[in-house]
Amino acid sequence: MKMLNAALLILYPVAWVAPMIETRVFWLLGGGQISLLGGLQTLWSESWPLACLVALLAVIMPYAKVVLTQLAYHRPMPLIGQALPWIARLSMADIFLIALYIVLAKGIAGASVTPQWGLWLFTGCVLLSLWISWRKT
Template sequence: MQFPSLTATPGRYVNLALVILFPIAWFAPLLRAGLLPVFGLDEVSVISGLQSLWQSDVVLALVVTFCAIFAPMLKVLGRALRDFGLLDARAEPALAVLGKLAMADIFLIALYVVLVKGIGLATVETAWGLYLFTGCILASLFLKTP
């Protein structure tokens, strides 16, 4: 068995940082939403949104949970295993699919913001967590296995 070079590449550091950054992004405020601006805005995170979704629509909650939590983390952990020679190269197509599934959650959030803003009765503002979560997803998509 031949072991890969353990020389640290920048991609490895970025990928390992994503293991820490994804959980932070799940609890960070994605957006602030409220019925009208005068009533104040409630912050919505991935976790708080999932909690609400589990109470109202279990099937959609399963899909969003997989796309927001499991797909990105499985992709990052799979890439870490590939970086250190612990996962076969034949797993690359599966890791690519997981990365694309993780992007589906960003699309759902963007669609929600556009729809709510279009109605005009509610106020929605994006928060720093949306940019962190999107950045994590995009970073995991663009990282290449050595």
């Protein structure tokens, strides 16, 4: 378990820069691949409060959960054990947001959204982290 959790310390940053979705707008013949960090940069220019919320749910909370779990393996602390389930719930919210974005974008006429390997990696990281914290408590 310790090794799997430690691997997440490396896999999360890879997932943040990996292409999560590919968009195509047929009537413009444009599109491209969007990563989590790239999407946050774009969102920052549109709505910085929403970008901060997404950064909290998609970057800070999941990574904090992995770090706290790793610390709990080395020095058990009751407060960390109580906080992990709440942090885990918040770190799952971003998967819902990405899924909602895909559904909404597919509803736009002439648009196509395809999940890429980064979305699967990121989802796997979140689920593995959730499973590790469940096994830890």
